Amino acid sequence: MLPLVAVGVLLLITVTGAAWLASKASAIDSELNAATLLIQPLKEAITGDNPGDAAATVKQLRAHTTAANEAANDPIWKLASSLPGLGSNFSAVSEVARSADDVTSLGLEPLVKVYSTLDWQALLPSGTGTDLGPLQAASPSVSAAANAVRLSADRLNQIDIGKLVPQVADPLTRARDQLQNATGALDAAANAANIAPGMLGSQTPRNYLLMIQNNAESRSSGGIPGALAVLSLDKGTLSLGSQSSASDIGVMAPIVPLDPEQQQIYSGRVGKFMQDVNLTPDFPTAASTAQAMWERKTGQRVDGVISIDPVALGYILDATGPVTITHPELVALASVGLPTELTGKNVVQTLLSDVYAKIEQPALQDVYFAGVAQEIFAALSEGRGNATGIIAGLSRGTDEGRVLVWSGLAAEQSVIAKYTVSGSIAGPSVAPAQFGVYFNDGTGAKMDYHVKRTVQLVKECSRDGYEQTTVRVTSTNTAPADAATSLPAYVTGGGAFGVPAGSVQTNIVAYGPVQANVETAKVDGQSTDFAPFVHSNRPVGVLAIKLAPGESRTVEFTFGKIVQHTEPNVVVTPTVQAVKDVILPTEILPCGQ
Secondary structure, three states, X not given: OOOHHHHHHHHXXXXXXXXXXXXXXXXXXXHHHHHHHOHHHXXXXXXXXXXXXXXXXXXXXXXXXXXXXXXXXXXXXXXXXXXXXXXXXXXXXXXXXXXXXXXXXXXXHHHHHHHHHOOXXXXXXXXXOOOOHHHHHHHHHHHHXXXXXXXXXXXXXXXXXXXXXXXXXXXXXXXXXXXXXXXXXXXXXXXXXXXXXXXXXXXXXXXXXXXXXXXXXXXXXXXXXXXXXXXXXXXXXXXXXXXXXXXXXXXXXXXXXXXXXXXXXXXXXXXXXXXXXXXXXXXXXXXXXXXXXXXXXXXXXXXXXXXXOHHHHHHHHHHHOOEXXXXXXXXXXXXXXXXXXXXOOXXXXXXXXXXXXXXXXXXXXXXXXXXXXXXXXXXXXXXXXXXXXXXXXXXXXXXXXOEEEEEOOHHHHHHHOOOHHHOOOOOOOOOOOEEEEEEEEOOOOOHHHHEEEEEEEXXXXXXXXXXXXXXEEEEEEOOOOOHHHHOOHHHHHHHOOOOOOOOEEEEEEEEOOOOOEEEEEEEOOEEOOOEEEEEOOXXXXXXXXXXXXXXXXXXXXEEEEEOOOOOOEEEEOOOOOOHHHHEOOOEEOOOOO
Protein backbone atom coordinates (compact mmCIF):
# COMPACT_ATOMS: atom_id res chain seq x y z
CA MET A 1 0.00 0.00 0.00
CA LEU A 2 1.08 3.53 -0.70
CA PRO A 3 1.99 5.57 2.33
CA LEU A 4 -0.70 8.00 3.39
CA VAL A 5 1.55 10.91 2.44
CA ALA A 6 1.96 9.55 -1.11
CA VAL A 7 -1.79 9.18 -1.47
CA GLY A 8 -2.19 12.75 -0.31
CA VAL A 9 0.40 13.95 -2.81
CA LEU A 10 -1.37 12.10 -5.69
CA LEU A 11 -4.70 13.53 -4.62
CA LEU A 12 -3.17 17.01 -4.47
CA ILE A 13 -1.69 16.59 -7.95
CA THR A 14 -5.02 15.35 -9.32
CA VAL A 15 -6.99 18.21 -7.75
CA THR A 16 -4.38 20.77 -8.80
CA GLY A 17 -4.32 19.38 -12.36
CA ALA A 18 -8.10 19.49 -12.57
CA ALA A 19 -8.13 23.05 -11.30
CA TRP A 20 -5.40 23.99 -13.78
CA LEU A 21 -7.36 22.44 -16.68
CA ALA A 22 -10.50 24.21 -15.51
CA SER A 23 -8.67 27.55 -15.50
CA LYS A 24 -7.36 26.92 -19.00
CA ALA A 25 -10.83 25.88 -20.22
CA SER A 26 -12.25 29.08 -18.76
CA ALA A 27 -9.53 31.14 -20.45
CA ILE A 28 -10.09 29.49 -23.83
CA ASP A 29 -13.84 29.96 -23.56
CA SER A 30 -13.47 33.60 -22.51
CA GLU A 31 -10.98 34.47 -25.26
CA LEU A 32 -12.97 32.80 -28.02
CA ASN A 33 -16.21 34.45 -26.88
CA ALA A 34 -14.44 37.82 -26.87
CA ALA A 35 -13.20 37.13 -30.39
CA THR A 36 -16.69 36.19 -31.54
CA LEU A 37 -18.07 39.51 -30.28
CA LEU A 38 -15.64 41.34 -32.58
CA ILE A 39 -16.90 39.70 -35.78
CA GLN A 40 -19.87 42.05 -36.16
CA PRO A 41 -17.82 45.25 -35.61
CA LEU A 42 -15.37 43.92 -38.21
CA LYS A 43 -18.19 43.39 -40.72
CA GLU A 44 -19.49 46.90 -40.02
CA ALA A 45 -16.04 48.41 -40.52
CA ILE A 46 -15.65 46.65 -43.86
CA THR A 47 -19.16 47.40 -45.17
CA GLY A 48 -18.76 50.98 -43.90
CA ASP A 49 -15.55 51.34 -45.95
CA ASN A 50 -13.46 52.04 -42.85
CA PRO A 51 -10.14 50.21 -43.27
CA GLY A 52 -8.62 51.83 -40.17
CA ASP A 53 -11.29 50.43 -37.86
CA ALA A 54 -11.12 47.08 -39.65
CA ALA A 55 -7.36 46.80 -39.04
CA ALA A 56 -7.74 47.77 -35.37
CA THR A 57 -10.54 45.24 -34.88
CA VAL A 58 -8.52 42.42 -36.47
CA LYS A 59 -5.60 43.30 -34.17
CA GLN A 60 -7.89 42.82 -31.15
CA LEU A 61 -9.26 39.61 -32.65
CA ARG A 62 -5.75 38.24 -33.09
CA ALA A 63 -4.89 38.99 -29.47
CA HIS A 64 -7.86 36.93 -28.27
CA THR A 65 -7.37 33.98 -30.65
CA THR A 66 -3.64 33.85 -29.88
CA ALA A 67 -4.35 33.75 -26.16
CA ALA A 68 -6.91 30.95 -26.67
CA ASN A 69 -4.47 28.96 -28.81
CA GLU A 70 -1.66 29.36 -26.28
CA ALA A 71 -3.93 28.14 -23.48
CA ALA A 72 -4.86 25.09 -25.56
CA ASN A 73 -1.16 24.37 -26.13
CA ASP A 74 -0.44 24.17 -22.41
CA PRO A 75 1.53 20.98 -21.58
CA ILE A 76 -1.04 19.74 -19.07
CA TRP A 77 -3.86 20.39 -21.55
CA LYS A 78 -1.95 18.43 -24.19
CA LEU A 79 -1.42 15.61 -21.73
CA ALA A 80 -5.15 15.56 -20.99
CA SER A 81 -5.80 15.37 -24.74
CA SER A 82 -3.98 12.04 -24.91
CA LEU A 83 -6.07 10.39 -22.19
CA PRO A 84 -8.63 7.76 -23.24
CA GLY A 85 -12.27 8.77 -23.04
CA LEU A 86 -12.44 12.47 -22.20
CA GLY A 87 -9.16 13.18 -24.02
CA SER A 88 -10.96 13.64 -27.34
CA ASN A 89 -12.84 16.60 -25.83
CA PHE A 90 -9.62 18.39 -24.87
CA SER A 91 -8.23 17.66 -28.32
CA ALA A 92 -11.35 19.06 -30.01
CA VAL A 93 -11.16 22.28 -28.01
CA SER A 94 -7.50 22.62 -29.02
CA GLU A 95 -8.43 22.23 -32.66
CA VAL A 96 -11.14 24.91 -32.39
CA ALA A 97 -8.68 27.32 -30.76
CA ARG A 98 -6.01 26.56 -33.36
CA SER A 99 -8.48 27.04 -36.20
CA ALA A 100 -9.68 30.36 -34.79
CA ASP A 101 -6.10 31.61 -34.61
CA ASP A 102 -5.27 30.35 -38.11
CA VAL A 103 -8.37 31.99 -39.56
CA THR A 104 -7.41 35.29 -37.96
CA SER A 105 -3.69 35.24 -38.75
CA LEU A 106 -3.77 33.55 -42.16
CA GLY A 107 -7.18 34.70 -43.34
CA LEU A 108 -8.48 37.91 -41.79
CA GLU A 109 -5.20 39.78 -41.30
CA PRO A 110 -4.04 39.42 -44.94
CA LEU A 111 -7.53 40.22 -46.21
CA VAL A 112 -7.79 43.42 -44.19
CA LYS A 113 -4.35 44.48 -45.44
CA VAL A 114 -5.49 43.92 -49.02
CA TYR A 115 -8.77 45.70 -48.30
CA SER A 116 -6.92 48.77 -47.03
CA THR A 117 -4.98 49.03 -50.32
CA LEU A 118 -8.07 48.99 -52.54
CA ASP A 119 -9.97 52.12 -53.52
CA TRP A 120 -13.39 50.61 -54.14
CA GLN A 121 -14.72 53.82 -55.67
CA ALA A 122 -11.91 53.77 -58.23
CA LEU A 123 -12.50 50.09 -59.00
CA LEU A 124 -16.09 50.59 -60.18
CA PRO A 125 -16.49 50.79 -63.96
CA SER A 126 -16.89 54.39 -65.08
CA GLY A 127 -16.72 56.62 -68.14
CA THR A 128 -13.10 57.51 -67.43
CA GLY A 129 -11.68 54.03 -66.91
CA THR A 130 -10.46 52.06 -63.94
CA ASP A 131 -7.04 50.95 -62.74
CA LEU A 132 -7.60 47.23 -62.35
CA GLY A 133 -4.01 46.55 -61.29
CA PRO A 134 -4.69 46.62 -57.51
CA LEU A 135 -7.52 44.10 -57.93
CA GLN A 136 -5.29 41.79 -59.96
CA ALA A 137 -2.52 42.16 -57.37
CA ALA A 138 -4.93 41.27 -54.57
CA SER A 139 -5.94 37.95 -56.14
CA PRO A 140 -3.06 35.80 -54.72
CA SER A 141 -3.61 37.10 -51.17
CA VAL A 142 -7.34 36.46 -51.31
CA SER A 143 -6.77 32.96 -52.70
CA ALA A 144 -4.22 32.17 -49.97
CA ALA A 145 -6.62 33.38 -47.28
CA ALA A 146 -9.42 31.25 -48.72
CA ASN A 147 -7.14 28.20 -48.74
CA ALA A 148 -6.10 28.75 -45.11
CA VAL A 149 -9.70 28.97 -43.93
CA ARG A 150 -10.64 25.92 -45.99
CA LEU A 151 -7.86 23.86 -44.36
CA SER A 152 -9.10 24.89 -40.91
CA ALA A 153 -12.65 23.92 -41.87
CA ASP A 154 -11.42 20.54 -43.13
CA ARG A 155 -9.64 19.84 -39.82
CA LEU A 156 -12.76 20.59 -37.78
CA ASN A 157 -14.89 18.46 -40.10
CA GLN A 158 -12.67 15.44 -39.38
CA ILE A 159 -13.50 15.49 -35.66
CA ASP A 160 -15.97 12.79 -34.58
CA ILE A 161 -18.64 14.76 -32.70
CA GLY A 162 -20.18 11.51 -31.45
CA LYS A 163 -17.29 11.11 -28.99
CA LEU A 164 -17.69 14.56 -27.45
CA VAL A 165 -19.70 15.85 -24.53
CA PRO A 166 -22.43 18.38 -25.44
CA GLN A 167 -20.49 21.26 -23.87
CA VAL A 168 -17.79 20.70 -26.51
CA ALA A 169 -19.86 19.29 -29.37
CA ASP A 170 -22.26 22.24 -29.59
CA PRO A 171 -19.59 24.99 -29.90
CA LEU A 172 -17.70 22.78 -32.36
CA THR A 173 -20.80 22.48 -34.54
CA ARG A 174 -21.24 26.26 -34.52
CA ALA A 175 -17.57 26.74 -35.39
CA ARG A 176 -17.94 24.33 -38.31
CA ASP A 177 -20.95 26.23 -39.65
CA GLN A 178 -19.19 29.58 -39.30
CA LEU A 179 -16.09 28.31 -41.07
CA GLN A 180 -18.19 26.77 -43.81
CA ASN A 181 -19.84 30.14 -44.43
CA ALA A 182 -16.49 31.92 -44.29
CA THR A 183 -14.98 29.43 -46.74
CA GLY A 184 -17.80 30.00 -49.21
CA ALA A 185 -17.48 33.78 -48.95
CA LEU A 186 -13.70 33.73 -49.35
CA ASP A 187 -13.84 31.31 -52.26
CA ALA A 188 -16.29 33.67 -53.95
CA ALA A 189 -14.01 36.64 -53.27
CA ALA A 190 -10.99 34.75 -54.63
CA ASN A 191 -12.87 33.71 -57.75
CA ALA A 192 -14.16 37.24 -58.28
CA ALA A 193 -10.67 38.72 -57.91
CA ASN A 194 -9.44 36.15 -60.43
CA ILE A 195 -11.98 36.64 -63.23
CA ALA A 196 -13.34 40.17 -62.64
CA PRO A 197 -10.41 42.08 -64.22
CA GLY A 198 -10.74 40.12 -67.44
CA MET A 199 -14.51 40.51 -67.52
CA LEU A 200 -14.07 44.27 -66.99
CA GLY A 201 -11.85 44.43 -70.05
CA SER A 202 -8.40 44.57 -68.45
CA GLN A 203 -6.74 42.78 -71.37
CA THR A 204 -9.17 43.15 -74.28
CA PRO A 205 -12.45 45.11 -74.58
CA ARG A 206 -15.58 43.19 -73.65
CA ASN A 207 -19.10 43.60 -74.99
CA TYR A 208 -22.11 42.24 -73.11
CA LEU A 209 -25.74 42.07 -74.14
CA LEU A 210 -27.66 43.85 -71.38
CA MET A 211 -31.21 42.54 -70.89
CA ILE A 212 -33.61 44.56 -68.75
CA GLN A 213 -36.27 42.06 -67.66
CA ASN A 214 -39.79 43.47 -67.35
CA ASN A 215 -41.49 41.86 -64.33
CA ALA A 216 -44.91 43.14 -65.47
CA GLU A 217 -44.96 40.23 -67.95
CA SER A 218 -43.47 37.32 -66.08
CA ARG A 219 -40.89 34.90 -67.38
CA SER A 220 -39.16 32.21 -65.34
CA SER A 221 -36.05 34.28 -64.62
CA GLY A 222 -37.99 37.50 -64.00
CA GLY A 223 -39.79 39.02 -66.95
CA ILE A 224 -39.91 39.52 -70.69
CA PRO A 225 -36.78 41.28 -72.00
CA GLY A 226 -38.11 44.86 -72.03
CA ALA A 227 -35.00 46.50 -73.41
CA LEU A 228 -31.70 45.37 -74.91
CA ALA A 229 -28.41 47.22 -75.16
CA VAL A 230 -24.73 46.50 -75.63
CA LEU A 231 -22.72 47.25 -72.51
CA SER A 232 -19.05 47.79 -73.36
CA LEU A 233 -16.15 47.59 -70.90
CA ASP A 234 -12.59 48.54 -71.81
CA LYS A 235 -10.09 48.64 -68.93
CA GLY A 236 -13.01 49.46 -66.67
CA THR A 237 -14.40 52.16 -68.96
CA LEU A 238 -18.16 51.66 -69.15
CA SER A 239 -20.31 52.73 -72.08
CA LEU A 240 -23.74 51.79 -73.38
CA GLY A 241 -23.86 51.20 -77.12
CA SER A 242 -26.48 49.83 -79.51
CA GLN A 243 -29.99 49.71 -78.07
CA SER A 244 -32.93 47.65 -79.20
CA SER A 245 -36.00 45.81 -77.98
CA ALA A 246 -36.99 42.16 -78.07
CA SER A 247 -39.58 42.83 -80.79
CA ASP A 248 -36.91 44.41 -83.00
CA ILE A 249 -34.99 41.13 -83.08
CA GLY A 250 -37.81 39.47 -85.00
CA VAL A 251 -38.49 35.78 -85.56
CA MET A 252 -35.64 33.26 -85.72
CA ALA A 253 -35.96 30.91 -88.69
CA PRO A 254 -34.68 28.32 -88.23
CA ILE A 255 -34.99 28.53 -84.46
CA VAL A 256 -31.91 28.59 -82.27
CA PRO A 257 -31.29 24.94 -81.27
CA LEU A 258 -32.46 23.92 -77.81
CA ASP A 259 -31.87 20.73 -75.86
CA PRO A 260 -34.80 18.27 -76.16
CA GLU A 261 -35.75 18.35 -72.45
CA GLN A 262 -36.25 22.10 -72.38
CA GLN A 263 -37.91 22.22 -75.77
CA GLN A 264 -40.44 19.67 -74.54
CA ILE A 265 -41.25 21.74 -71.45
CA TYR A 266 -41.07 25.27 -72.85
CA SER A 267 -41.62 24.68 -76.61
CA GLY A 268 -39.55 25.96 -79.50
CA ARG A 269 -40.58 29.54 -78.64
CA VAL A 270 -37.44 29.76 -76.49
CA GLY A 271 -35.32 29.60 -79.62
CA LYS A 272 -37.75 31.51 -81.85
CA PHE A 273 -38.48 34.80 -80.07
CA MET A 274 -36.20 36.99 -77.96
CA GLN A 275 -39.28 37.70 -75.81
CA ASP A 276 -39.31 34.02 -74.81
CA VAL A 277 -35.65 33.08 -74.30
CA ASN A 278 -36.23 33.07 -70.56
CA LEU A 279 -39.33 30.93 -70.47
CA THR A 280 -36.78 28.48 -69.11
CA PRO A 281 -35.49 29.28 -65.60
CA ASP A 282 -32.00 28.12 -66.65
CA PHE A 283 -30.27 31.42 -67.36
CA PRO A 284 -27.22 29.93 -69.13
CA THR A 285 -29.67 28.51 -71.69
CA ALA A 286 -31.57 31.80 -71.99
CA ALA A 287 -28.35 33.84 -72.24
CA SER A 288 -26.60 31.68 -74.83
CA THR A 289 -29.81 31.68 -76.89
CA ALA A 290 -30.04 35.48 -76.65
CA GLN A 291 -26.37 35.74 -77.68
CA ALA A 292 -27.08 33.65 -80.80
CA MET A 293 -30.18 35.71 -81.68
CA TRP A 294 -28.33 39.00 -81.29
CA GLU A 295 -25.53 37.76 -83.54
CA ARG A 296 -28.00 36.63 -86.22
CA LYS A 297 -29.80 39.98 -86.13
CA THR A 298 -26.84 42.38 -85.85
CA GLY A 299 -23.79 40.38 -86.89
CA GLN A 300 -22.16 41.21 -83.55
CA ARG A 301 -21.12 38.37 -81.24
CA VAL A 302 -21.20 39.60 -77.66
CA ASP A 303 -18.89 38.11 -75.00
CA GLY A 304 -21.68 37.43 -72.53
CA VAL A 305 -25.10 38.44 -71.24
CA ILE A 306 -26.02 40.46 -68.16
CA SER A 307 -29.62 40.65 -66.96
CA ILE A 308 -31.16 43.07 -64.47
CA ASP A 309 -34.72 44.09 -63.60
CA PRO A 310 -36.31 47.43 -62.60
CA VAL A 311 -36.32 46.46 -58.91
CA ALA A 312 -32.53 46.04 -59.01
CA LEU A 313 -32.26 49.31 -60.96
CA GLY A 314 -34.05 50.84 -57.99
CA TYR A 315 -31.36 49.49 -55.67
CA ILE A 316 -28.73 51.18 -57.87
CA LEU A 317 -30.67 54.45 -57.80
CA ASP A 318 -30.73 54.27 -54.01
CA ALA A 319 -26.93 54.51 -54.20
CA THR A 320 -26.50 56.96 -57.09
CA GLY A 321 -29.28 59.28 -56.00
CA PRO A 322 -32.03 60.60 -58.30
CA VAL A 323 -31.44 60.58 -62.05
CA THR A 324 -32.96 63.41 -64.06
CA ILE A 325 -34.33 62.62 -67.50
CA THR A 326 -32.38 64.79 -69.97
CA HIS A 327 -32.67 63.13 -73.38
CA PRO A 328 -35.07 65.25 -75.49
CA GLU A 329 -37.06 62.24 -76.73
CA LEU A 330 -37.56 60.97 -73.16
CA VAL A 331 -38.47 64.45 -71.92
CA ALA A 332 -41.14 64.62 -74.62
CA LEU A 333 -42.52 61.20 -73.67
CA ALA A 334 -42.50 62.11 -69.97
CA SER A 335 -44.59 65.20 -70.69
CA VAL A 336 -47.75 63.05 -70.63
CA GLY A 337 -47.41 62.73 -66.85
CA LEU A 338 -44.38 60.54 -66.18
CA PRO A 339 -41.74 61.68 -63.68
CA THR A 340 -38.73 63.58 -65.01
CA GLU A 341 -36.69 62.47 -62.01
CA LEU A 342 -36.31 58.78 -61.25
CA THR A 343 -35.48 57.44 -57.80
CA GLY A 344 -35.27 54.09 -56.08
CA LYS A 345 -38.80 54.72 -54.85
CA ASN A 346 -40.57 55.49 -58.14
CA VAL A 347 -38.64 53.63 -60.85
CA VAL A 348 -40.50 50.30 -60.47
CA GLN A 349 -43.99 51.80 -60.66
CA THR A 350 -42.90 54.10 -63.50
CA LEU A 351 -41.42 51.35 -65.69
CA LEU A 352 -43.85 48.54 -64.89
CA SER A 353 -47.16 50.39 -64.61
CA ASP A 354 -47.29 54.13 -65.27
CA VAL A 355 -45.54 53.97 -68.64
CA TYR A 356 -48.40 51.81 -69.97
CA ALA A 357 -51.08 54.06 -68.54
CA LYS A 358 -49.50 57.23 -69.96
CA ILE A 359 -48.02 56.11 -73.30
CA GLU A 360 -50.37 54.32 -75.68
CA GLN A 361 -47.99 53.15 -78.41
CA PRO A 362 -46.03 49.97 -77.52
CA ALA A 363 -43.03 51.08 -79.60
CA LEU A 364 -42.79 54.33 -77.63
CA GLN A 365 -43.18 52.41 -74.37
CA ASP A 366 -40.13 50.38 -75.35
CA VAL A 367 -38.26 53.59 -76.22
CA TYR A 368 -38.99 55.05 -72.79
CA PHE A 369 -38.09 51.80 -71.00
CA ALA A 370 -34.74 51.57 -72.83
CA GLY A 371 -34.04 55.27 -72.44
CA VAL A 372 -34.48 55.17 -68.68
CA ALA A 373 -32.03 52.26 -68.46
CA GLN A 374 -29.54 54.28 -70.49
CA GLU A 375 -29.90 57.27 -68.16
CA ILE A 376 -29.25 55.08 -65.10
CA PHE A 377 -26.16 53.45 -66.61
CA ALA A 378 -24.96 56.88 -67.71
CA ALA A 379 -25.10 57.92 -64.06
CA LEU A 380 -22.95 54.90 -63.21
CA SER A 381 -20.43 55.72 -65.93
CA GLU A 382 -20.18 59.25 -64.53
CA GLY A 383 -19.14 57.84 -61.18
CA ARG A 384 -22.33 58.87 -59.40
CA GLY A 385 -23.00 57.35 -55.98
CA ASN A 386 -20.74 55.60 -53.51
CA ALA A 387 -19.10 52.28 -54.24
CA THR A 388 -20.31 50.66 -51.01
CA GLY A 389 -23.95 51.46 -51.77
CA ILE A 390 -23.73 50.35 -55.40
CA ILE A 391 -22.01 47.08 -54.50
CA ALA A 392 -24.56 46.48 -51.74
CA GLY A 393 -27.42 47.13 -54.17
CA LEU A 394 -26.02 44.80 -56.80
CA SER A 395 -25.35 42.14 -54.15
CA ARG A 396 -28.93 42.39 -52.92
CA GLY A 397 -30.19 42.12 -56.48
CA THR A 398 -28.00 39.06 -57.03
CA ASP A 399 -29.25 37.38 -53.85
CA GLU A 400 -32.83 37.89 -55.04
CA GLY A 401 -32.15 36.55 -58.55
CA ARG A 402 -32.61 40.00 -60.13
CA VAL A 403 -29.04 40.26 -61.40
CA LEU A 404 -27.76 37.40 -63.57
CA VAL A 405 -24.49 36.97 -65.46
CA TRP A 406 -23.36 34.56 -68.17
CA SER A 407 -20.00 34.51 -69.92
CA GLY A 408 -19.45 33.06 -73.36
CA LEU A 409 -15.93 32.08 -72.30
CA ALA A 410 -15.98 28.55 -70.87
CA ALA A 411 -13.26 29.21 -68.25
CA GLU A 412 -15.14 32.20 -66.82
CA GLN A 413 -18.53 30.51 -66.99
CA SER A 414 -17.21 27.49 -65.07
CA VAL A 415 -16.46 29.87 -62.18
CA ILE A 416 -19.73 31.83 -62.46
CA ALA A 417 -21.67 28.54 -62.48
CA LYS A 418 -20.68 27.97 -58.85
CA TYR A 419 -22.82 30.86 -57.67
CA THR A 420 -26.44 32.01 -57.71
CA VAL A 421 -25.57 34.88 -60.05
CA SER A 422 -25.38 32.21 -62.79
CA GLY A 423 -29.12 31.51 -62.58
CA SER A 424 -28.46 27.81 -63.21
CA ILE A 425 -31.04 25.15 -62.38
CA ALA A 426 -28.38 22.43 -62.07
CA GLY A 427 -24.77 22.20 -60.98
CA PRO A 428 -22.72 23.46 -58.03
CA SER A 429 -24.84 26.59 -57.40
CA VAL A 430 -27.94 24.49 -56.65
CA ALA A 431 -28.45 23.27 -53.07
CA PRO A 432 -29.04 19.49 -52.68
CA ALA A 433 -32.68 19.79 -51.54
CA GLN A 434 -33.56 22.83 -53.63
CA PHE A 435 -37.02 23.43 -55.05
CA GLY A 436 -37.88 26.02 -57.66
CA VAL A 437 -41.13 27.83 -58.46
CA TYR A 438 -41.23 29.81 -61.67
CA PHE A 439 -43.92 31.89 -63.36
CA ASN A 440 -44.53 32.36 -67.08
CA ASP A 441 -47.22 34.74 -68.28
CA GLY A 442 -49.93 33.20 -70.44
CA THR A 443 -51.94 36.40 -70.88
CA GLY A 444 -49.70 38.04 -73.46
CA ALA A 445 -49.86 41.28 -71.51
CA LYS A 446 -48.48 43.26 -68.56
CA MET A 447 -50.87 42.11 -65.84
CA ASP A 448 -48.26 40.55 -63.55
CA TYR A 449 -47.70 43.95 -61.95
CA HIS A 450 -51.06 43.34 -60.26
CA VAL A 451 -50.44 39.73 -59.14
CA LYS A 452 -49.33 39.00 -55.57
CA ARG A 453 -47.95 35.56 -54.69
CA THR A 454 -46.66 33.51 -51.80
CA VAL A 455 -44.63 30.31 -52.00
CA GLN A 456 -44.23 27.89 -49.10
CA LEU A 457 -42.65 24.50 -48.64
CA VAL A 458 -44.62 22.03 -46.52
CA LYS A 459 -42.34 19.32 -45.17
CA GLU A 460 -44.28 16.10 -44.68
CA CYS A 461 -43.47 12.88 -42.86
CA SER A 462 -40.89 10.60 -44.44
CA ARG A 463 -42.21 7.55 -46.24
CA ASP A 464 -40.17 4.37 -46.74
CA GLY A 465 -36.99 6.28 -45.88
CA TYR A 466 -37.64 9.04 -48.44
CA GLU A 467 -38.45 12.69 -47.75
CA GLN A 468 -41.74 14.21 -48.95
CA THR A 469 -42.40 17.90 -49.56
CA THR A 470 -45.33 19.86 -50.94
CA VAL A 471 -44.80 23.17 -52.72
CA ARG A 472 -47.72 25.52 -52.06
CA VAL A 473 -48.22 28.55 -54.33
CA THR A 474 -50.97 31.09 -53.68
CA SER A 475 -51.67 33.75 -56.32
CA THR A 476 -54.04 36.74 -56.14
CA ASN A 477 -55.06 39.10 -58.93
CA THR A 478 -55.22 42.50 -57.19
CA ALA A 479 -56.32 44.39 -60.32
CA PRO A 480 -59.47 46.53 -59.87
CA ALA A 481 -62.83 44.93 -60.59
CA ASP A 482 -63.21 47.11 -63.69
CA ALA A 483 -59.70 46.29 -64.94
CA ALA A 484 -61.07 45.28 -68.34
CA THR A 485 -61.98 48.93 -69.02
CA SER A 486 -59.93 50.95 -66.53
CA LEU A 487 -56.56 49.49 -67.55
CA PRO A 488 -55.03 50.04 -71.01
CA ALA A 489 -55.55 47.24 -73.54
CA TYR A 490 -51.78 46.82 -73.79
CA VAL A 491 -51.75 45.96 -70.06
CA THR A 492 -54.76 43.61 -70.10
CA GLY A 493 -54.04 42.04 -73.47
CA GLY A 494 -57.56 42.84 -74.57
CA GLY A 495 -58.41 39.16 -74.76
CA ALA A 496 -56.04 38.63 -77.69
CA PHE A 497 -54.74 35.31 -76.36
CA GLY A 498 -58.07 33.92 -75.16
CA VAL A 499 -57.77 35.37 -71.64
CA PRO A 500 -60.58 37.82 -70.75
CA ALA A 501 -59.38 41.39 -70.31
CA GLY A 502 -58.51 42.02 -66.66
CA SER A 503 -57.84 38.35 -65.94
CA VAL A 504 -54.38 36.85 -65.62
CA GLN A 505 -53.23 33.45 -66.84
CA THR A 506 -50.00 32.05 -65.46
CA ASN A 507 -48.10 28.86 -66.18
CA ILE A 508 -46.69 27.72 -62.84
CA VAL A 509 -43.56 25.58 -63.14
CA ALA A 510 -42.33 23.69 -60.06
CA TYR A 511 -38.95 21.94 -59.84
CA GLY A 512 -37.97 19.37 -57.22
CA PRO A 513 -34.55 18.08 -56.16
CA VAL A 514 -32.50 15.72 -58.32
CA GLN A 515 -33.88 12.15 -58.57
CA ALA A 516 -37.17 12.97 -56.82
CA ASN A 517 -40.64 12.48 -58.31
CA VAL A 518 -43.43 14.99 -58.79
CA GLU A 519 -46.42 12.92 -57.73
CA THR A 520 -49.61 14.96 -57.45
CA ALA A 521 -51.00 18.43 -58.03
CA LYS A 522 -53.98 20.21 -56.49
CA VAL A 523 -55.76 23.49 -57.17
CA ASP A 524 -57.66 24.87 -54.17
CA GLY A 525 -57.43 21.47 -52.50
CA GLN A 526 -58.84 19.51 -55.46
CA SER A 527 -56.65 17.03 -57.34
CA THR A 528 -55.97 18.08 -60.90
CA ASP A 529 -54.07 16.96 -63.96
CA PHE A 530 -50.68 18.47 -64.61
CA ALA A 531 -47.84 18.02 -67.08
CA PRO A 532 -44.86 16.10 -65.61
CA PHE A 533 -41.37 16.52 -67.10
CA VAL A 534 -37.71 16.05 -66.24
CA HIS A 535 -35.01 18.71 -66.64
CA SER A 536 -31.37 17.94 -65.74
CA ASN A 537 -32.54 14.96 -63.67
CA ARG A 538 -34.90 17.21 -61.69
CA PRO A 539 -38.66 16.49 -61.69
CA VAL A 540 -40.81 19.27 -63.11
CA GLY A 541 -44.55 19.87 -62.78
CA VAL A 542 -46.43 22.42 -64.90
CA LEU A 543 -50.01 23.66 -64.79
CA ALA A 544 -51.85 26.85 -65.72
CA ILE A 545 -54.23 28.92 -63.63
CA LYS A 546 -56.48 31.83 -64.58
CA LEU A 547 -57.45 34.59 -62.13
CA ALA A 548 -60.22 37.12 -62.54
CA PRO A 549 -59.78 40.49 -60.77
CA GLY A 550 -59.85 39.92 -57.01
CA GLU A 551 -59.59 36.13 -57.34
CA SER A 552 -57.08 33.95 -55.44
CA ARG A 553 -56.08 30.35 -56.12
CA THR A 554 -53.71 27.95 -54.40
CA VAL A 555 -51.69 25.38 -56.31
CA GLU A 556 -49.89 22.50 -54.57
CA PHE A 557 -47.32 20.15 -56.09
CA THR A 558 -46.30 17.18 -53.95
CA PHE A 559 -42.83 15.71 -54.46
CA GLY A 560 -41.84 12.28 -53.15
CA LYS A 561 -38.94 9.83 -53.32
CA ILE A 562 -36.65 12.67 -52.22
CA VAL A 563 -33.28 11.10 -51.42
CA GLN A 564 -31.76 14.27 -49.93
CA HIS A 565 -32.06 14.57 -46.16
CA THR A 566 -30.78 18.15 -45.90
CA GLU A 567 -33.13 21.01 -45.09
CA PRO A 568 -35.12 22.03 -48.20
CA ASN A 569 -35.04 25.53 -49.65
CA VAL A 570 -36.86 27.19 -52.52
CA VAL A 571 -35.98 29.77 -55.16
CA VAL A 572 -38.65 31.71 -57.04
CA THR A 573 -39.06 33.95 -60.05
CA PRO A 574 -38.25 37.49 -58.87
CA THR A 575 -41.40 39.58 -59.22
CA VAL A 576 -42.43 43.13 -58.34
CA GLN A 577 -42.85 41.94 -54.76
CA ALA A 578 -39.98 41.76 -52.30
CA VAL A 579 -38.68 38.18 -52.28
CA LYS A 580 -38.95 38.11 -48.48
CA ASP A 581 -42.71 38.66 -48.83
CA VAL A 582 -43.06 35.88 -51.40
CA ILE A 583 -41.17 33.03 -49.71
CA LEU A 584 -42.86 32.00 -46.46
CA PRO A 585 -41.17 29.95 -43.70
CA THR A 586 -41.25 26.20 -44.22
CA GLU A 587 -44.20 24.45 -42.55
CA ILE A 588 -43.38 21.13 -40.87
CA LEU A 589 -46.30 18.77 -40.49
CA PRO A 590 -46.41 16.60 -37.33
CA CYS A 591 -45.95 12.89 -37.87
CA GLY A 592 -48.34 10.34 -36.40
CA GLN A 593 -47.13 7.79 -33.88
